[in-house]
Amino acid sequence: MDVLSDLLHRARARHTRVHQLIQRPPWSMAFAEPPALTVVAALDGPASVRLLEHPSAGPVPLASGDIALVRGSAGRYVLADGPGTAPQVLIRDGTKQVLDAGAVSERSLGPRTYGDGLPGATTLLHGAYGFRGAAGEHLLGLLPPLAVVPGREGSTAALRLLAAETARQEPGQEAVLNRLLDLVLVLALRAWCTRPDAELPSWPAALGVPAVGEAIRLLHAEPARRWTVAELAARVGRSRTVFAAQFTRAVGEPPLAHLTAWRMVLAADLLRDTEATVAAVARQVGYRDAFAFSTAFKRARGLTPSDWRVRHGS
Known part of the structure; x- marks a missing residue:
């Protein structure tokens, strides 16, 4: 998809x-x-x-x-x-x-x-x-x-x-x-x-950039995978250094920072819509350590996963 x-x-x-x-x-x-x-x-x-x-x-x-x-x-x-x-x-x-x-x-x-x-x-x-x-x-x-x-x-x-x-x-x-x-x-x-003059956030516009667009699709398709910049670069046929610079220039953030932001979107909805534990949500979005996930989530959303669920849960 x-x-x-x-x-x-x-x-x-x-x-x-x-x-x-x-x-x-x-x-x-x-x-x-x-x-x-x-x-x-x-x-x-x-x-x-x-x-x-x-x-x-x-x-x-x-x-x-x-x-x-x-x-x-x-x-x-x-x-x-x-x-x-x-x-x-x-x-x-x-x-x-x-x-x-x-x-x-x-x-x-x-x-x-x-x-x-x-x-x-x-x-x-x-x-x-x-x-x-x-x-x-x-x-x-x-x-x-x-x-x-x-x-x-x-x-x-x-x-x-x-x-x-x-x-x-x-x-x-x-x-x-x-x-x-x-x-x-x-x-x-x-x-x-797809309009050339559209005012878009960087990542949708970057979907049309060779290698970068493919990398974004890979990250969104498998957000729980333990991606590295080297693996992404290999998958899109670029050297690690060239790919990292091209991705950051096109998207406005490094590949793994973009992955983290997307993981936090997915995690916010899992916390809102399911009864999965924080540890289970962490695993679903690619974190083996629930503490590291909670730290990243609070940095992105301003609340711990538990507090987010209390405030926004169905």
């Missing part, structure tokens, strides 16, 4: 929701207390997204086929037909508060589909994700507060299929919608992470 797929699997997206808006301009909706990640896709007509906590960024237009990924940590945001339309409704915790008499239509046009459905309407897909644990935080760390991915042929086809399924109500519909929304998310993340 590649690194991004593994991270998505470990993040275990939950509480996914998807709705469709078919609304003639002018329309505008403000969202308070957003989920961990929101996926917005423009299908037809004008649309824009604006982060209210980041006014200097300004509204970002969405062309047909564009996908916007909004991090929950970015705070409140507005979806509208254009930057000049003031918010008409406020969505907070699933409740709609009308702010303007000419508010967005609440008329149901079908399952999970709302608006007026009139000619010239904007069609927009809105999906919400919750992520769990340290892996979810790690995944969200790949993204800025707002990432907009231009429409592509592959993603456009997936969006059309998701829109069609959103308006259906058949057995197994939720499972179909969840998987299609996952597909759209993966396509958007992949497109974002």
Whole structure:
């Protein structure tokens, strides 16, 4: 499994929701207390997204086929037909508060589909994700507060299929919608992470660097292995000295420091989600000595493994 797929699997997206808006301009909706990640896709007509906590960024237009990924940590945001339309409704915790008499239509046009459905309407897909644990935080760390991915042929086809399924109500519909929304998310993340101008943490960008990317994949695939820099260098066909310098330059930290950081992500979720002892968790992430593991974990998370479990455990 590649690194991004593994991270998505470990993040275990939950509480996914998807709705469709078919609304003639002018329309505008403000969202308070957003989920961990929101996926917005423009299908037809004008649309824009604006982060209210980041006014200097300004509204970002969405062309047909564009996908916007909004991090929950970015705070409140507005979806509208254009930057000049003031918010008409406020969505907070699933409740709609009308702010303007000419508010967005609440008329149901079908399952999970709302608006007026009139000619010239904007069609927009809105999906919400919750992520769990340290892996979810790690995944969200790949993204800025707002990432907009231009429409592509592959993603456009997936969006059309998701829109069609959103308006259906058949057995197994939720499972179909969840998987299609996952597909759209993966396509958007992949497109974002491969953009040459994307502002990424060093390690995802380094996945495309020869030898370094392969080493990262090896470390993530076998985090409990007792890796050495010499073994990693041999596996990717480099001398130890050249490999260590290349990895550190590309990732921003030495190979074993990167391995330790990934182990702490895995350990945090094992402590949160399982009843395994601290010693057992230590062994699962590559530490034979529970004391050494506890020291490394406290350095990374600011709490001992036992205290972390008490504070964050399910």
